[in-house]
Amino acid sequence: MDLQRQVENLHARYAPALDADRLEDWPGFFTEDGVYRIATAENEARGLPLPVLFAQGRAMLRDRVASLRHANIYEPQRYRHIVSSCLVESVSATEVRSVSSFLVVRVMQDGQALLFASGRYLDRIALAPEPLYAERVVVCDSRRFDTLLAIPL
Numbered sequence: 001m002d003l004q005r006q007v008e009n010l011h012a013r014y015a016p017a018l019d020a021d022r023l024e025d026w027p028g029f030f031t032e033d034g035v036y037r038i039a040t041a042e043n044e045a046r047g048l049p050l051p052v053l054f055a056q057g058r059a060m061l062r063d064r065v066a067s068l069r070h071a072n073i074y075e076p077q078r079y080r081h082i083v084s085s086c087l088v089e090s091v092s093a094t095e096v097r098s099v100s101s102f103l104v105v106r107v108m109q110d111g112q113a114l115l116f117a118s119g120r121y122l123d124r125i126a127l128a129p130e131p132l133y134a135e136r137v138v139v140c141d142s143r144r145f146d147t148l149l150a151i152p153l
Contacts, residue, residue: 003127007088007098010131011121015081015102018152023068026152027061031126035135036061038153040143041119052145064152074150076109079116081153091124095134098123102138104153117142117153 010029017025030036038053055061086100099122106116117140124135138153 003090003096004086004088006127006131007086007096007123007125010125010133011083011086011098011100014133015083019079019081021078023065023151026065027058030058030061030133030136033057034061034133036133036138036152037136038138038140041139041141042143044137044139052140068150077151078107079151079153080105080107080113083121086121086123094127096125096127098125102153119153 014029017023017029033056036053036055037051039051043050055064082103082105084101086098088096088098090096099120101120102118103115104117105113107113119138119140122135122137122139123133125131126134140153
């Protein structure tokens, strides 16, 4: 149960950071060489490697945040994540895998709220010195993506 609590605590800190627009905190949830990948359920099921978005390492994640803050132009928006409890499987003394479901509601500047994404997180989590994502694969149920896929899921 301690592993379950540690993993759920990591998830419970991740989503509110994104929802509160603390994007600069996002790379800190990953190991130094951690992988973040967004894929469609269809491609994931077929073993097709082409991701919708791919970043490897904190430096690349920081670059993504910098581009969101300074280079990309998109309508102001915010997210609200709803994340299920997770199924945790111990892989070794230093690593676990977890699966959880998510919904992301996107709230636009005019107040319009809509279901933006649904799917599951497939996580590989390094436990030491603290739980961090070694790999976070965001598997989206839909293969259609809004051009405003800007903020990390």
